[in-house]
Amino acid sequence: METLESLSDLLETTGEIRSIVRTMKSLSAVSIRQYEQAEAALSGYERTVELGLTALLQDRAARGLPLPSTVGAGTGRAALIVIGSDRGLCGRYNGIVVRAAAERLGEDTAVLGVIGARAAARLAAAGRPPDRVFFLPGAVAGLASLVQSVIVEVDRWTRARGIGCVELLHNRRAGTASAVPTARSLLPIPDTDLRDLLGAGWPGRGRPFFRMDHDRLLSWLVRQRLFVVLYRALAEALASEHATRLAAMQRAERKIDERKDDLNALYRRKRQETITRELLDVVSGFEAVGGEGR
Incomplete structure (x- = not known):
């Protein structure tokens, strides 16, 4: 049976949990803006x-000269990189991207790389353990070093494992949805994109010239494009993660407020019952003492 003391403890604990949820909401809102x-x-x-x-x-x-090849002498083997999360309390965020990854994994997928420990654990539990796991940074400042690490790994895959196609899968915000799976081609650069770049007008009057070897320059530009695509995908994924967590914390806050209202109502009812019982004891005692006096 609940007592006033136990209800008071429950109300205090509920208030502390609500304070934690509000703090997480604030951190998620700030993080979304930063990314x-x-x-x-x-x-x-x-x-x-x-x-x-x-x-x-x-x-x-x-x-x-024709359109260049933007990947090394790779085969038809493919690699898939999935971006998930390292932290929990973000609703169905990891489940959404893992389901999308499971649909894309096929016999030609020779290498699976995962950014985020929780998504890696889900894929391993589903029977497809990742070949390489990366961990997400805690702030925007760590994105560049993570991107460089992924690029180095992709370069190793193309050289040592004959990977000829690399695809990236991650969640992003879209309208009212906090997490929508999105796929992007990292390597090779699609011919449609190359044709669009070829047909793009130059912003100035004079065309640029360069003395650097064409193959070396192409390799460097492709690497920089990889950096841009990966960095943008990570920023979108992390913004999506925090948006999903923010929505989860908002739902939790509503549930906590409802629970706190119920506890307050129960506390007031229990307190009134206690006061009534004590008054009845006083009246009964007074009547008993008065009856003995008569």
């Missing part, structure tokens, strides 16, 4: 890389 700003800040550099590819492709076209 959105990080993604937007990359647009200028992305434009620079695209202009470099445009200049190179137009120079090749002027010399009668």
Whole structure:
């Protein structure tokens, strides 16, 4: 049977949990903004890389050369990189991206890389343990070093394991949905994208010239494009993760408020019952003492 003391303890614990949830809400809201700003800040550099590819492709076209290959001498073997999360309390975020990954994994998928320990654990439990696991940074400042690590690993896959196609899968925000799975091609760069870059107009009057070896320049530009795509995908995925966590914390806060209202009502009823019982004891005692006096 619940007592006033036990109800008071429950109310105190509920208040503390609510305080933690509010703190997590605030952190998620701030983090969403930070990752959105990080993604937007990359647009200028992305434009620079695209202009470099445009200049190179137009120079090749002027010399009668075809569209270049943007991946090494790989085979038909494919690699899939999945971005999940390291932390929990984010609703169905990992489940959504893991289900999408399971649908894309096929016989030609020779390598599976996962960014995020929780998504890696889900894939391993589903019978497809990842070949390489990366851990997400705790802040925007750690994104660049993670991207560089992934690029080095992708380069190793193409050279040592004959990977000829690398695809990236992650969640992103879309409208009112906090997590929608999105796939992107890392390597090779699709021919449609190369043709779009080739046909893009140059912003200035004079065309640029360069003395660097074409193959080396192409390799460097492809690597920078990988950096841009991976960085943007990670920023979108982390913003989606925090948006999903924010929604989960909002639902939890509503449940906690409902629970706290129920506990307050029960506490008031129990307190009134206690007061009534004590008054009845006093009245009964007074009547008993009065009866003995008569």
